[in-house]
Amino acid sequence: MRAHSVLRRELDAEVLRPRGLTINDFEALMHLSRAHEQRLRRVDLVERLMLTPSGITRLLEGLEEAGLVENVHCESDARVTWARLTENGVETLECVGASHTARLRGLFRDALSEDEVEQLSELLGKLPGVGQGSCAA
Amino acid sequence: MRAHSVLRRELDAEVLRPRGLTINDFEALMHLSRAHEQRLRRVDLVERLMLTPSGITRLLEGLEEAGLVENVHCESDARVTWARLTENGVETLECVGASHTARLRGLFRDALSEDEVEQLSELLGKLPGVGQGSCAA
DNA sequence: TAGACTTACTTGTGCCCGCAATGATAGAGG
DNA sequence: CCTCTATCATTGCGGGCACAAGTAAGTCTA
16 A cells, blocks of 8 residues: 555655656556557446446546547447547657656566566556456556 | 556445545554554654645645544644544544455455565655655555 | 437536745754 | 745645436346
């Protein structure tokens, strides 16, 4: 719990806040950029970010307003609306991504060896519900 | 990050919500119960719970309203107001505490061996800013 | 094909909490 | 004794997110 608080605050303050983004904004962009055709359904983001559907709706509202993401409605299933990364979104992610992940790595590397990071990752992965789903960080 | 989300939600939903408490409420009570004379300054709670002063103020507002904590003003330093566990607070903590910590342990024990829990704790403790301060959980 | 159920998403509401600004007290130094 | 700074705490404000309820669309069953 403490570990999470510390890391989250650090990342948030140093890298994202200056650009007006939150950690979840960033992770959403990250997942989109890796997805096929840079687009994902709401439900997919719900699972990947561990938020509720309503949280995702509001998060994407903000991202769309910022011009980083756009809505594309699906032809085969009218219930789903794709969230797709815009050109602008790709660029922003490239700018922010480097310093974000660098900082993240830095925080761990400063404190832990390569092996220890590996161990930690493995241990946390064993916790219930954590195993599946690739993590942006 | 995923690990934290999963655990937190689990604990919150199963044990605390039915009693109208949050995880931070619970941890505050926990720290108070261990403290000398069941009382702590705001700043001490700030550090232990990793919240900001304003967060602690509001949190204690709620606990006081619920009758679990009471304010006692310090004679040697008029700036500080002790937060002290009430009789009612002690009882509530005893009721909730058992099932909460049991569940917490259960979540880890199901997934990790005793040694692994130890390893995990040690690894996380190495992260910057996490080391100092005893954790309620 | 009608009705029941599931799935995908949105909206209203409210809580928790951080940030910035403020007040109040304590201690240090001239 | 009187500032000046550090420390403890609270308040106004806003954002992020969960919960509950609602809508729309797909799927299954008879």
